[in-house]
Amino acid sequence: MSEGHPNRPIIDVVKRGKRPSEEFDPTKLHHSILATCLSIRTPEGQADDIAKSVTLGVMSWCETRPEITTNDIRHRAAQLLQKLHTDAAFVYQHHKTIM
Secondary structure, three states: OOOOOOOOOOOEEOOOOOOOOOOOHHHHHHHHHHHHHHOOOOOHHHHHHHHHHHHHHHHHHHHOEEEEEEHHHHHHHHHHHHHHHHHHHHHHHHHHHOO
């Protein structure tokens, strides 16, 4: 397992099925939120700001949890995104049924 960010505890993400858990990677979440915002034509700067805000919010929420699931991350990110961009939140929550 990697050493993680020096100022952040290591948080394990439990994956679906029998896939092995992995360390929480805020960059993956940021890219996911950014891609969602851009997919609905949110201006790039605004999309990046939203992605940063959601990612920081999820990171803060994770700090007291040694282990989370991918569903936990998606649910919390969607809650935060809903406050910032309702259309993006809808797409983010329903990405599997839309695609």
